[in-house]
Amino acid sequence: MSGDERKKYYVSVQAGQILRDQGAASYELEIMADYEEYNQLQVMFEELSSMDNAITGHYNYTVGTLQSESSDNRMNAGYDAILHDIYLFIHEHGTESTRKHVESMGILDPGRI
Template identity: 85%
Template sequence: MSGDERKKYYVSVQAGQILQDQGAASYELEITANDEEFNQLQVMFEDLSSMDNAITGHYNYVVGLLQDEPNDSRMNAGYDAILRDIYLFIHEHGTAATRMHVESMGFLDPGRL
């Protein structure tokens, strides 16, 4: 199979999963992607998971010390930026129904669509 061949994938942003089998787990969105694009989305989900773990670890550390949380807004902004990139990618590679759903969320800047 060529790396440029596009396949349908079923995506759960909540679970951070990209599935080839529609019935394997619940999903919210459908995209078509080639192998390289699939890998790009997988890396974005890994980045999101890493950022989520960093935020959780930072929060637990700060609460344990009972200090102010000066880096929270920066960390949250980083998480939000990755999430926006994921939804932008999904919008670009999504089916018509997926694109409409992402647009209805109001999460993305209409100028980037």
């Protein structure tokens, strides 16, 4: 089996999971990806999780102190950018129904899809 063979994967953005087995857990979207693309999406999910942990730590640390609104905005913008990249990737590699679902969410720039 070559590394560039495309397989169907079942993706849960909420859980940050990419599943090979459709029945292993709940999922929202389906993509077709090769090994390298699978790894690329996995890295994006890891980045999203790291950003989520950083935001949680940031808010826990700043509770009761004067928070910098610009710092909060930068952290939220970073999280949103990673999430946007994930949905763009899913749209590019998704099945027809997945692409339609992502488009219906209205989160991607129509000029980029």
